[in-house]
Amino acid sequence: MDLVEMTLSDREFGRIKERVYRIAGLSLSDSKRTLVVSRLSKIVRGLGLGSFDAYIDFLEKTQNAHDQQNFVNALTTNLTRFYREDHHFEHLEHYIGNLMAQRPRIGPDGKPRLRIWSAGCSTGQEPYTIALCLLAAFPDLKRWDFRILATDIDTDVIAKAAQGIYPVSELNDLSNQRAALFEKLDSGSIRIPAAARQLVAFKPLNLMEEWPMKGTFDAIFCRNVAIYFDRPTQTKLFQRLGKALAPDGFLYIGHSENLGSGADGFKSLGKTIFQVKSGQRAKDAA
Numbered sequence: 001m002d003l004v005e006m007t008l009s010d011r012e013f014g015r016i017k018e019r020v021y022r023i024a025g026l027s028l029s030d031s032k033r034t035l036v037v038s039r040l041s042k043i044v045r046g047l048g049l050g051s052f053d054a055y056i057d058f059l060e061k062t063q064n065a066h067d068q069q070n071f072v073n074a075l076t077t078n079l080t081r082f083y084r085e086d087h088h089f090e091h092l093e094h095y096i097g098n099l100m101a102q103r104p105r106i107g108p109d110g111k112p113r114l115r116i117w118s119a120g121c122s123t124g125q126e127p128y129t130i131a132l133c134l135l136a137a138f139p140d141l142k143r144w145d146f147r148i149l150a151t152d153i154d155t156d157v158i159a160k161a162a163q164g165i166y167p168v169s170e171l172n173d174l175s176n177q178r179a180a181l182f183e184k185l186d187s188g189s190i191r192i193p194a195a196a197r198q199l200v201a202f203k204p205l206n207l208m209e210e211w212p213m214k215g216t217f218d219a220i221f222c223r224n225v226a227i228y229f230d231r232p233t234q235t236k237l238f239q240r241l242g243k244a245l246a247p248d249g250f251l252y253i254g255h256s257e258n259l260g261s262g263a264d265g266f267k268s269l270g271k272t273i274f275q276v277k278s279g280q281r282a283k284d285a286a
């Protein structure tokens with residue numbers, strides 16, 4: 001049987017939707033039917049199974065983490081680019097400049113401490129843009145205790161991001177000044193310079209599960225991620241992100257996203273930039 005021609009019944013689509021929602025919070029609309037068929041049929045064929053029903057039955061039984069992960073990886077949307085929505089990086093630069101000049105948090109090693117989280121980082125363009133911007137803006141940065149945590153549920157994009165190598169076409173829409181920040185490789189690819197790569201730690205993390213991080217973040221980028229979730233899931237996520245922010249820290253979300261009923265406790269600074277209201281922290285602590 002040619003499984004490229006596999007059909008997806010309403011019942012099968014329903015089972016797939018239920019599963020990816022339960023695991024990853026992803027809310028698949030009917031417009032995603034064709035995409036689901038094209039992405040999953042390759043996997044189903046690879047497993048030697050004859051239908052999507054057989055595939056879901058298989059996933060319900062198997063203990064194989066790789067197979068479970070492949071299902072999720074196949075259904076994520078990973079579109080991203082360097083300097084996407086660049087007003088956020090301008091804002092971040094300005095904020096970090098003020099923070100470091102006025103009241104840096106000092107870590108146990110006596111260095112100014114700064115933590116940024118790129119939640120739903122895809123193939124890494126977002127956290128690397130943060131690193132490149134801040135390295136260019138703050139020559140002292142190398143002396144700070146500065147780390148960027150970059151997480152995603154999709155283990156394929158995390159592996160790609162950690163390499164820091166991209167096709168040269170990624171530079172197409174960048175100014176010459178920005179393009180000059182990347183290393184050009186003989187292969188025709190570009191690489192993130194070591195100074196920027198060393199600042200970023202990539203880890204797999206499902207935002208629907210427990211977050212293992214202990215401390216808070218001075219800034220969180222969670223952009224173009226919640227757009228794939230339904231409202232109740234978004235609200236819960238934004239409230240958790242608010243708790244993960246340091247006092248005065250900022251949350252950056254995607255251009256087509258809003259906090260909806262998760263906005264409680266945040267004040268908007270416009271342009272999809274938010275800060276936790278100071279009174280809210282006292283309420284949370286009570």
Ligand SMILES: C[S@@+](CC[C@H](N)C(=O)[O-])C[C@H]1O[C@@H](n2cnc3c(N)ncnc32)[C@H](O)[C@@H]1O
Nearest residue numbers: 024076079080120122152153154206207223224
């Ligand atoms: C469209 S990309 C956004 C990338 C980047 N933040 C940007 O704005 O350019 C969305 C990312 O969210 C990730 N994602 C979706 N559901 C997730 C979840 N439950 N936990 C963590 N990451 C998730 C996807 O794997 C995907 O890489």
